[in-house]
Amino acid sequence: MTWTSIGSLCDIPRRGARCVATPQGKIAVFRTADDQVFAIEDHCPHKGGPLSQGIVHGAAVTCPLHNWVISLETGRALGADEGSVRTIPVRIEGERLFIALDALASKAA
């Protein structure tokens, strides 16, 4: 597993998200109110909405297009909706954030 540096914790607002551009598409990196960090594909399983643009609450995000709620921990849709997005491993070292990009690439392959 290769860890790639993507920036530091303070680059992401609490209860917010930033995007990381990759050849496989955008990854949304979320920071929760209690400073947990999660990375998932920036692509809602419903109609492909940019999850990074949604409202973050607890460890979930509400998609801005049609209000699906996606768990940041599992990538699965919560409530009555069904579907999931891929999650990407994140590591926090001090303030620095790393993601394991090869996980995404190998799955994509």
Add this chain to the structure above:
Amino acid sequence: MSEKLVIIGNGMAPGRMLEHLLEGAPDRYAVTIFNAEPRVNYDRIMLSPVLSGEKEFEEIVIHGDGWYIKHGITLYKGHRIVAIDRDARTVTSDHGVTESYDRLVIATGSVPFIIPVPGKGLPGVLSYRDLDDVNAMLLAAQSRAKAIVIGGGLLGLEAAAGLKERGMEVTVLHVMPTLMERQLDPAAGYLLQKAVEARGIKVMTRANTKAIVGNGKVEGVELMDGTTIPATLVVMAVGIRPNIALAKDAGLEVNRGIVVDDRMQTSDPAIMALGECAEVGGHVYGLVAPLYEMARVAAAGLTDGEDRRFVHSDTPTKLKVTGIDLYSLGDFADGDDREEIILRDASAGIYKRVVLQDNRIIGTVLFGETADGAWFNDLKKKATDISEMRDTLIFGQAFQGGASSDPLAAVAALADDAEICGCNGVGKGKITGAITGKGLTGLDDVRAHTKASASCGSCTGLVEQLLKLTLGEAYNPAALQPMCGCTSLGHDDVRRLIKAKGLKTIPAIMQELEWKTSCGCAKCRPALNYYLVCDWPDQYADDYQSRFINERVHANIQKDGTYSVVPRMWGGVTSAGELRAIADVVDKFRIPTVKVTGGQRIDMLGIRKEDLPAVWADLGKAGFVSGHAYAKGLRTVKTCVGSDWCRFGTQDSTGLGIRIEKFMWGSWTPAKVKMAVSGCPRNCAEATCKDVGVVCVDSGYEIHFAGAAGLDIKGTEVLGLVKTEDEALEVIVALVQMYREQARYLERIYKWAKRVGTAEIKKQVLDDVEKRRAYFERFVFSQKFAQVDPWSERVSGKDKHEFRPLASVGFAEAAE
């Protein structure tokens, strides 16, 4: 001919007596009431929630004016009886009204005890007894200055909590070593003091007041030990005395109270007394349950019905301060012939003590967890021998006989005669009987039919569980729609509590209103953020993470994740320069679609998020600001060309539209607001299906509102006709401000107006010029903070992170 019944006093006890009387013998008496307070009968125990802002006065009225009219009762409001002539059988009021009686009921209640210290009469010294006192306290609280409450009993603590909620700095002075020492043992008194102090109220025990000091008005309280505590408001809540002066003057037998027998009869056979002024069997009473029992007894006596006698019983005490749970009952003093069982859980702040004598409960003090109070009370009343369950008694009913800790099961396990509502003495069987017998379906029904939970409300949870238990799936609790799954409160309650409790941040709301989730959800957070922006425009820092993406990046998200941009064109008027600038932007950023909107604007669609600041920079150079086409806020004011060009135009509709838009742009509202101004009744700007519309006529400006042309189609309602453009602007602004302050988040004007009623809106923003002005000024104040172009802010670098990726990774390897 019916006999004449005269009642002196219109508090809760005589009010309840009348209800029983009207049930038992509706036509027997011609009833006249003299009330020294200038108002109808209300629930005095709910004054504390009125003081703290959790309830309005209208919500605690028991009998409105209509009730007296319906029952043919004459009510003299603001008449104090000054004399009773027992020989002539007449009473005379301070306004000179004399009324004769066959039967007289004295219910003069009590007067607050004022400690006889120097300065007790200074302006700013209040007691806590009636609505006038509450209003005076609310007025004083506006200063947000310092208040002192003398007396750490039930009333004093409720007053202190209320004043604190209203923003005052409060100190409680209590002469005894622990709070509420008559109802609580020292351990619970200590926990109570900690809980009170945790709310930011200062408590001084063993504080003996020497004098109230001040020059012409209250400036502070001096204690026996020489210290002086500054304050502009002093509330004395040290106890009450039965109000017996009138009865004494009339020669009736009095002691501490007016002496009555167990049928509420005074020493004069034509006169009864009840309520806090009455003394029966050597006791006087201040809690509502025995007073209501007196009402029942007195009504029975007046109708010569059943021979009902008053029997003394202990009444539990509960404190009505939200978030402090306290229950005390009976006798809990130590004694050689007594045993006690105690449970303490320091981390949870729980203390429970049950006092036993001969294996029977004689007293209970519960703090922090009071759900078992009713059960302990039941065991005490029935003098149940508890030796069998002694080991688990203190853990409560749920731990007996292997019953589960499910509250519903606990209620199900209660005996039919177990008391549910202490105030009104209503047992479980009566409630379940009424539910099945009368087909009741909700809490209000139960309150109406049985009076259970209709007084202090602390048994509401139990009654709801009984409804659930009796009706099963058919019980649909409350038509009240909670805001979302994070709370059981509805939007209106939340808005009211934000103001009443002075909540100024989202975490403060979630903490104080006991949100069930740690940081809300996508439904409640934007609503709370709006309410705070609206209510505290100068103090609240907008929480962008609680805004929907469109309002966070000031553009409209599209299905493919790109954005659309709509620059503001005031009143729908544009120019060659503006059009040229738009054309240049479209070319430069290869914007795929350009479209004219229904609100007379130009929409550029398909812009990548990263390009937004650059697009805005170019538009800004041509003088454009954000068109807020994405906002729950003022969108567009559509106009026709009016008297400038049109041969039918009666007024300058274009000019007025531009003026309104320039005045109101940037304001946030509960849902989007679209307006239009038409220059004549031909209405080319389609003003009669807008949230707010103006139709110009020869004689002035007809103001319309509450139209819709979306999911619902609805023509506007006419608010009224005004003569000048200035007046039109003021009315429209006031209307929108009223809507901003009252509506629920995402509720359009037409839905809000349907709830509030056109007449009420008209009254407030058209007829009542003062109120209109106040709304107008609050809007103007709020605009100082709202009217900032979000696009130029972002061109200057605000929220840079929004428009850039955090990183780009992996591309080098991909290229190889």
